Amino acid sequence: MSLELTLNGQRVAFLSPPDTPLLWALRDEMKLVGTxxxxxxxxxxxxxxxxxxxxxxxxQTSLADAAGKTVTTIEGISGNAASAVTDAWVRxxxxxxxxxxxxxxxxxxxxxxxxxxxxxxxxxxxxxxxxRCGTYxxxxxxxxxxxxxxxxxxxxxxxxxxER
Amino acid sequence: xxxxxxRGMKIARRTFLVAAGVVGGGVLIGAGTVAVRLQALDxxxxxxxxxxxxxxxxxxxxxxxxxxxxxxxxEMGQGIYSLAILLAAEGLGVGPEAGRAxxxxxxxxxxxxxxxxxxLPFDPRADSAGKxxxxxxxxxxxxxxxxxxxxxxxxTRNIAEPIRSxxxxxxxMLVRAAAQRLGVSxxxxxxxxxxxxAPDGKxxxYGELADAAGQIEPRDVVLPPLGPGVYxxxxxxxxxxxxxxxxxxxxxxxxxxxxxxxxxxRHAPRIxxxxxxxxxxxxxxxxxxxxxxxDYVAVVAGTFEAARSGLETADIAWDDSKALRLSSRxxxxxxxxxxxxxxxxxxxxIIDSAGNTAGAAGRKVVATYQVPFLAHATMEPVNATALxxxxxxxxxxxxxxxxxxxxxxxxxxxVPSDAVEVVTPYLGGGFGRRADVGYVxxxxxxxxxxxxVPVQTIWTREEDLRDDVYxxxxxxxxxxTLDAAGLPTSLIYRVAVPSVTDQFxxxxxxxxxxxxxxxxTTVDGAIYPLYAVPNRSIENFTVDLGVPIGFxxxxxxxxxxxxxxxxxxxxxxxxGVTPIAYRSQLLHAFGGSxxxxxxxxxxxxxxxxxxxxxxxxGDTNVKVxxxxxxxxxxxxFVGHLADVEISGRDIRVRRVFAAVDCGFAIDPPNVVAQTxxxxxxxxxAALFGRLDIEDGRVVQKNFDTxxxxxxxxxxxxxxxxxxxxxxxxxxxxxxxxxxxxxxGNAIYAATGTRLRAxxxxxxxx
Numbered sequence: 001m002s003l004e005l006t007l008n009g010q011r012v013a014f015l016s017p018p019d020t021p022l023l024w025a026l027r028d029e030m031k032l033v034g035t036x037x038x039x040x041x042x043x044x045x046x047x048x049x050x051x052x053x054x055x056x057x058x059x060q061t062s063l064a065d066a067a068g069k070t071v072t073t074i075e076g077i078s079g080n081a082a083s084a085v086t087d088a089w090v091r092x093x094x095x096x097x098x099x100x101x102x103x104x105x106x107x108x109x110x111x112x113x114x115x116x117x118x119x120x121x122x123x124x125x126x127x128x129x130x131x132r133c134g135t136y137x138x139x140x141x142x143x144x145x146x147x148x149x150x151x152x153x154x155x156x157x158x159x160x161x162x163e164r
Numbered sequence: 165x166x167x168x169x170x171r172g173m174k175i176a177r178r179t180f181l182v183a184a185g186v187v188g189g190g191v192l193i194g195a196g197t198v199a200v201r202l203q204a205l206d207x208x209x210x211x212x213x214x215x216x217x218x219x220x221x222x223x224x225x226x227x228x229x230x231x232x233x234x235x236x237x238x239e240m241g242q243g244i245y246s247l248a249i250l251l252a253a254e255g256l257g258v259g260p261e262a263g264r265a266x267x268x269x270x271x272x273x274x275x276x277x278x279x280x281x282x283x284l285p286f287d288p289r290a291d292s293a294g295k296x297x298x299x300x301x302x303x304x305x306x307x308x309x310x311x312x313x314x315x316x317x318x319x320t321r322n323i324a325e326p327i328r329s330x331x332x333x334x335x336x337m338l339v340r341a342a343a344q345r346l347g348v349s350x351x352x353x354x355x356x357x358x359x360x361x362a363p364d365g366k367x368x369x370y371g372e373l374a375d376a377a378g379q380i381e382p383r384d385v386v387l388p389p390l391g392p393g394v395y396x397x398x399x400x401x402x403x404x405x406x407x408x409x410x411x412x413x414x415x416x417x418x419x420x421x422x423x424x425x426x427x428x429x430r431h432a433p434r435i436x437x438x439x440x441x442x443x444x445x446x447x448x449x450x451x452x453x454x455x456x457x458x459d460y461v462a463v464v465a466g467t468f469e470a471a472r473s474g475l476e477t478a479d480i481a482w483d484d485s486k487a488l489r490l491s492s493r494x495x496x497x498x499x500x501x502x503x504x505x506x507x508x509x510x511x512x513x514i515i516d517s518a519g520n521t522a523g524a525a526g527r528k529v530v531a532t533y534q535v536p537f538l539a540h541a542t543m544e545p546v547n548a549t550a551l552x553x554x555x556x557x558x559x560x561x562x563x564x565x566x567x568x569x570x571x572x573x574x575x576x577x578x579v580p581s582d583a584v585e586v587v588t589p590y591l592g593g594g595f596g597r598r599a600d601v602g603y604v605x606x607x608x609x610x611x612x613x614x615x616x617v618p619v620q621t622i623w624t625r626e627e628d629l630r631d632d633v634y635x636x637x638x639x640x641x642x643x644x645t646l647d648a649a650g651l652p653t654s655l656i657y658r659v660a661v662p663s664v665t666d667q668f669x670x671x672x673x674x675x676x677x678x679x680x681x682x683x684x685t686t687v688d689g690a691i692y693p694l695y696a697v698p699n700r701s702i703e704n705f706t707v708d709l710g711v712p713i714g715f716x717x718x719x720x721x722x723x724x725x726x727x728x729x730x731x732x733x734x735x736x737x738x739x740g741v742t743p744i745a746y747r748s749q750l751l752h753a754f755g756g757s758x759x760x761x762x763x764x765x766x767x768x769x770x771x772x773x774x775x776x777x778x779x780x781x782g783d784t785n786v787k788v789x790x791x792x793x794x795x796x797x798x799x800x801f802v803g804h805l806a807d808v809e810i811s812g813r814d815i816r817v818r819r820v821f822a823a824v825d826c827g828f829a830i831d832p833p834n835v836v837a838q839t840x841x842x843x844x845x846x847x848x849a850a851l852f853g854r855l856d857i858e859d860g861r862v863v864q865k866n867f868d869t870x871x872x873x874x875x876x877x878x879x880x881x882x883x884x885x886x887x888x889x890x891x892x893x894x895x896x897x898x899x900x901x902x903x904x905x906x907x908g909n910a911i912y913a914a915t916g917t918r919l920r921a922x923x924x925x926x927x928x929x
Contacts, residue, residue: 016467017449024469028426033418034411036592038543039625043867046543074411089409093401093833096241096841098408099415099543099592124875130867132543132593133241134844136878138837 003067008032008076018064023047025063026073034074034102038130045129048103048110049073055110055126074102080150081113088145096133104129108143112150120144198308201272205307208273210234217378219334221273222327223252225378229358229371231256231263233327236274236312237319238267238564239404240594241841242896243834244319246402248327250395250831255331256338257355258370260400267588270566272310277303279316282798283665285684287692313565315599315715317798317894324830324892325387332385334377341377342368390828390892397887399833404590414589416562419549419620425452427610427621428471429462430480431631434487434860436710442480454478455610460631462610468622488710488860492637495709495857496534499639499660502705526645526653529738533642533727535922536854538635540716541870544592545628548607549620556583557608558618562591564599568672572601576608595845596715600633602671626865633671633714634855636662636686638723642731644697650739651749654699659727661686662708664719685715689724689901694763694796695732695750711857717845718897721797725901726850726908726922729793733909734918743792743909744771759801762825762888763794766803769823769884770794773805777821786811789914793902798894800826804843804906806879810914813926817847817879817907825886826893835895836883842899843881848872850904852923 002013007030016025021040026032026049038046040059047058050072051065077086085108095101107127112118123143131139212218216226224232233252239245245265253260268274281302286295335355342360343350345368353360361367390396407413432438442461444454450470455462461480465471548561550573557577563569566586574581591598603623611619623631638661644652663683684691687704716722736746748767751760770792782788787810794803805821822839829835852871856863864870904922912918917926 020469028467031420039867041866086409090405093405095405095408097591097593098413101408102411105409127875130872130874134841136875137840137881
């Protein structure tokens with residue numbers, strides 16, 4: 001018996017038992033190890049993924065919960081918000097040990113993609129992840145950079161946008 | 165001391181051969197042995213693959229012109245890979261994008277003596293022939309023993325000069341190779357963007373020259389003092405940021421080998437408890453077996469989830485006959501008793517004793533401080549993957565010491581240590597936790613039951629908190645006598661704390677008994693205070709009730725800086741002088757040493773910030789306060805200023821300003837990043853951190869009961885770098901010690917309430 005869902009744009013069937021947390025099904029069965037294990041209790045956000053676009057703790061979501069839905073992991077994000085966020089994270093040199101950062105990037109991407117016009121503080125207030133390296137100052141900078149670059153792209157003349 | 169030894173390596177080695185028989189003779193191992201071994205290590209060259217040329221121990225060049233620098237320290241977020249690339253690029257005269265950093269082989273050539281030398285019980289400012297001789301001898305012996313370790317904010321101090329030296333020497337060889345090839349004098353050539361260029365415009369790339377340059381005898385190069393360069397003093401884009409932001413960076417827990425199994429581990433619920441027996445029902449889906457360890461049980465399965473749910477169903481009996489039954493309050497009571505017994509209970513170590521005999525005239529200020537046990541809670545929970553065969557062992561694990569991993573894995577797999585291969589991915593946080601490599605031994609023990617199959621053992625967060633080696637709880641009584649002007653005429657600092665070093669040594673070398681030397685680690689931050697307090701006594705009471713303790717970001721400094729810098733603030737209040745002015749007076753009394761001058765510069769920066777950014781009054785029912793602290797650790801100095809807001813019992817740290825003097829900031833953006841990181845780490849401890857033990861059990865299980873700072877609670881942190889030009893100091897931990905006292909002092913400023921225990925908590929509104 002298998003459960004099907006759309007994973008990073010592709011229809012895939014999982015063989016793990018339906019009550020398996022999506023986190024471990026992704027990491028062990030699909031070998032998608034960019035989604036991290038941090039607490040197993042939905043507290044730290046290291047396992048943040050998107051389910052139907054919404055930031056979701058993969059350790060608190062069973063395979064059965066995700067069946068038939070669209071799941072995106074750090075390996076599969078794409079689009080304007082995703083590239084703006086990822087680029088901003090690199091420009092602001094956010095990662096230190098880096099272990100929690102895919103979770104932060106998934107959270108920020110999902111929040112910004114849902115409503116690109118939000119203020120930096122609005123975005124930040126919806127990110128409840130934990131970083132033990134304490135990269136929060138840089139994360140604040142990166143979220144600001146990502147919003148700025150999206151705003152600049154949106155207000156660029158149509159021709160310039162077409163060239164991109 | 166380290167920079168001197170590294171800078172003068174060539175000379176020192178020659179001198180050493182002559183002097184070894186005199187000074188080093190027979191201290192621990194024969195001086196002759198040390199000398200021969202060091203000479204052999206000196207000749208070590210990195211093995212080069214086809215198409216590569218080795219330029220000694222640190223650097224390789226490929227024919228495509230790309231360079232590879234090896235780093236003996238693990239990358240755990242501190243940016244040491246980036247720093248190695250930066251220094252190699254500067255020395256070679258090429259862009260950093262042409263290079264990459266890789267883990268150094270586990271080899272004695274890459275020993276880190278710095279971290280151990282820092283722990284020797286010497287005043288960092290005292291200079292004597294005796295001290296120099298002991299440090300010099302120890303350094304040689306430590307290099308010969310060859311322990312590779314990452315910690316103690318030592319990475320840059322350990323590798324910066326050898327990498328600079330190797331890169332500059334390689335550039336010199338490339339230029340001479342080009343001179344031969346182009347038939348011109350080397351003196352007329354210069355380097356530019358990975359090429360050697362001649363005045364007539366002819367040039368050759370480093371890649372073209374690499375083979376020939378590798379044949380040229382290296383010459384001594386004169387290292388200019390570290391100062392601003394193309395990349396030095398500016399920084400480079402960290403090469404690991406991209407892979408880390410894209411989810412491509414691999415950590416130990418991401419190891420995925422063909423046929424790999426997963427183990428879920430559970431430890432005895434009480435510290436010191438043992439496993440009596442454990443069984444598991446046959447036929448559980450995916451489950452491959454159960455492993456009974458000394459103090460743990462592990463279930464091995466095809467996936468971690470199968471292992472974890474299998475473990476849930478296991479029938480486990482624990483043996484508590486040797487388990488700890490104590491609670492945190494018993495530990496504090498034992499500290500209290502040791503301090504109360506006073507001279508009747510001999511302290512382990514007394515530094516000075518003038519305070520005990522000083523005349524008692526004058527006003528007394530007396531205070532008792534305490535801090536709890538703390539966990540590391542690295543974001544990547546502890547884990548290791550091992551593949552054991554009859555003759556070999558391979559380990560994939562984030563760790564802070566390849567040497568120790570290899571030693572402990574060899575022992576657990578019962579193979580010789582040269583049959584152990586260690587693969588070191590990125591660390592999902594270290595903070596000292598991964599210097600204690602017992603988790604590798606357990607992973608190997610478990611994998612031994614599945615010969616030929618890689619087994620990854622993962623500690624859940626609950627197990628990670630339960631099986632940690634904690635930052636010790638500690639307590640101190642501090643007493644000062646003040647003269648009429650409010651300045652201290654004596655100070656007695658008595659601290660009760662178990663010895664981290666003793667426990668660490670006992671875990672690594674069960675045959676070795678600790679206590680050979682006083683444990684400087686747990687009195688760091690108190691024994692060599694910045695201030696000239698006359699008639700001082702420092703007494704270190706070692707009280708160990710068996711709770712496992714270990715190294716933790718800044719260790720003793722995180723304890724004693726809180727006690728000491730809070731107390732200095734209490735003295736300032738008693739004297740009726742502002743915290744800044746009082747510290748300035750104390751620094752002045754020190755008599756104008758280099759250390760006091762460095763500290764005064766930072767104090768001046770705090771004073772300027774204070775004047776430029778007056779504390780805004782709080783809203784109705786909100787009290788605001790500003791506090792400072794001044795600390796010295798790992799040969800660097802930091803001044804902290806913290807602004808707090810208090811409403812009811814809620815304490816919020818709004819803004820932190822830190823002035824940092826690490827001698828010279830080679831990679832300034834990273835100094836800023838590390839300082840912020842260390843401050844937030846210290847803030848988690850100051851505001852929330854407590855690891856409680858109740859009847860031998862660890863109370864906190866996860867981040868709900870062991871909260872850490874988040875985006876919501878983390879302050880804005882401004883960092884001001886002061887390049888004093890002093891020898892390079894550590895960076896990774898130096899922001900931690902001063903933040904708790906700065907916040908405590910700010911709380912006092914806001915409320916008039918002096919909080920002497922961590923984590924901070926206000927009772928009543």
